[in-house]
Amino acid sequence: MVDPVLASRLQFALTTIVHIIFPVMSMGLAPFLIYFTWKEVRTGQPVYEQLRRFWTRIFAVSFVVGTVTGLVLEFEFGTNFAAFSTTAGELFGGPLALEGMMAFMLEATFLGIFVFGRDRVSDWLYFLSSIAVGLGTWLSAVWILIANSWMQTPRGFEIVVENGQRIVKLTDPLAAYLNPRFSYMFIHMQNAAVESVALFMAGVAAYYVFRHHVWDYPIEHIDVWEKTLKIALVVLIITAPLQVIQGDEYARHVSETQPQKFAAMEAVWETDSYVPEYIVAFPTDVSDLLNPRTKDLFGIGIPGGASWLASGGNPQATIRGLDSFSTKAPPVAIVFWAFRIMVALGFWFILLAVWGVYRWWRGELFEDDLLHKALMASSLLGFVAVEVGWIVTEVGRQPWVIQGVMKTGAGVSPNLTGAEATFTLLGFVTGYLLLLGLYTYVVGRIIRSGPPSKDELTQSDSSRGLESEVTSGE
């Protein structure tokens, strides 16, 4: 039997790690779908209908899997973290309820029209549906990130003891919901979603462009893929640098508001000035290799780099070390490496974007097979960056579930038994592996079947709607 506290934490981690893939896909695809629909309605060019229909299929599957996994997440606060829910519910439940009413409802109802209703409604209402769906996904992020950022930088509340239980009472809603972290988190997350999907699109398009132009294996709708690649590169050249520049400001904000997390990100144990920015660091003792909290590290880094980052330009700045906190440090190695992988990927995406745009400018975009291979290999790396980024955020703030207010272990349901928690944890591991496998398989099939052919389109044959492709793709 796994201890119910540990099992609940692992189960929640697994749920969020799997769930985040699908909202990233829908939030990232949303602006593209709005653009495709707008161009389709305005210009009537078949390529935009093909693009819209192809990516809508992936959006629809992601939305279904996202609903299934997201509902679990909402219920898990009650099932596994009942003590947290009782303590923080007054402040934390509101955003979740508002997410449902304001965002999810908008998205789910208009998605019905967007996926099934091309022939049922006017162009105008159809375009409006694409906006409603996109707005819904982004509003969801607003409320979910309000809830999460409040746990990172809690404001606008007081603690009252009721019936022997500590209860968070909302005193200032604006301070609580527009807490200092929210804007950093929202920009970072939304830009990451768009960037990740742009990378995914570029990877898929590169696969077809490579086969057509490099291997001379004729692809039926090569114009669709060429267009996809160019659109993805335009979005990538904007989002990739923005992510790194804004991420730098975000990290500085973390160093000011969550110094323990920042110290874990940089593996700083003793408070010091002129702290180096390690590129890599390893335990000096091999027996410490599996100990995430080892203090004896050998690192290669830039002298004064971490101080320079934390202070915004002063290599002499002091960074508070993990030893100076009264609480146990989070598992430093996980946070340290997750942060490094995220940053490295962030820079790699900039390089990819610049490389692609340079080739495009030289008129060699469809000939550079090395670029195509790099894009294909990077198609899922945006999602990896999102995952490690969230690991920095969530593992880094341990042992707190609400920073400085409540520890994660204290938030677990008091009546939960090890047997129950172990049983569901095993169920989740099995179920979510199957779910991921199924999702990958279905998205793979959609990609291989490609966009609908031109003679199937609404413009050329008004009796056939969007869904005919579902069966004709076989």
Place this chain on the structure above:
Amino acid sequence: MSNLGWLATKPLFGLPLAELWFTLLFFIFGMFLFLDGFDFGVGILFATRDDDHEKEHLLAAIGPFWDGNEVWLVVFGGALFAAFPSVYANLFSRYYLLMFAILAGLGLRGLAPEMYEEREDDRWRTFWGYSFVIGSAVTPFLLGLFVMNWLVGATGLITPVGVLGGVTVLVLTVVDGAAFLGVKTRGALRGEMRTYGVQAAVGYLGVAISTLGAIYVTEPGLRSSFRSPLIVALVILTATLTGIYVVALRRRRYYAAFAATAALVFGLVGLVATLLFPFVDRTAGLTIREAIISTLPLNLMSIMASVLLPIVLVYFVVLYSAFSGPINIEETY
């Protein structure tokens, strides 16, 4: 403190907000049960179909709707968390395994139609067809079990009254689904749905009354509530509505039958709410007034909900208008 201080001192317009949120919560649950109920019903009736074309019809009937319908459950969870956080925490952790069984059932139901359409070979479709039926049948049964456990304050997961409650909800979704398919289909399929609908309605009245009887017998603590005139009125209403439903189907008035289903669902939800009142969590001994959040967030949530929920209803009107009338298999799936 910002200038919102006036919101913290007294309930908005002096309204009994705790009781209103209790009512709203059951209204939201009723919306879920009515709307997603017909999706479940269609999923169960899917088991009666052998013909591929008819199966496609059933899937197409709920295709644009089920996702939006299920969101009412998300909103129910959110609203319970926001208004009665301790109840949300107690209930969900007390019926821990039941909650995850419900989530698994919902997951299967959501995934299955999407997967079914993905490939055309027989084995694949048989597998996802069965998954669709199982997910659609198991979920309402477990939801009924959960609500009944909540109502009587059961400490175990499976109780006799709980099982009866589960069957009641299960049968009600078939009543719902048959009426919905009466609206959405034509021809022989429609005729068969009419027959299933009538049978399910008669069965529903039987199990619903048995469940009430079982509660009366096994739960002495709830007996006094049965004298409430509201309970008597709701029981009479349920019997009358079942009659109306049957007559409407026989006379081929499908929209009337569907409307009667809506009233039946809210009748059932009303019965549960009335029996539970004034408690919101009987096991924990929490009354509505004890469990409600404090005034400031309550006022804020009340303002937000009274603005947002009417807008949400507009979304549903737009969605259902866009896909009104019988399904045209050529244009869907």
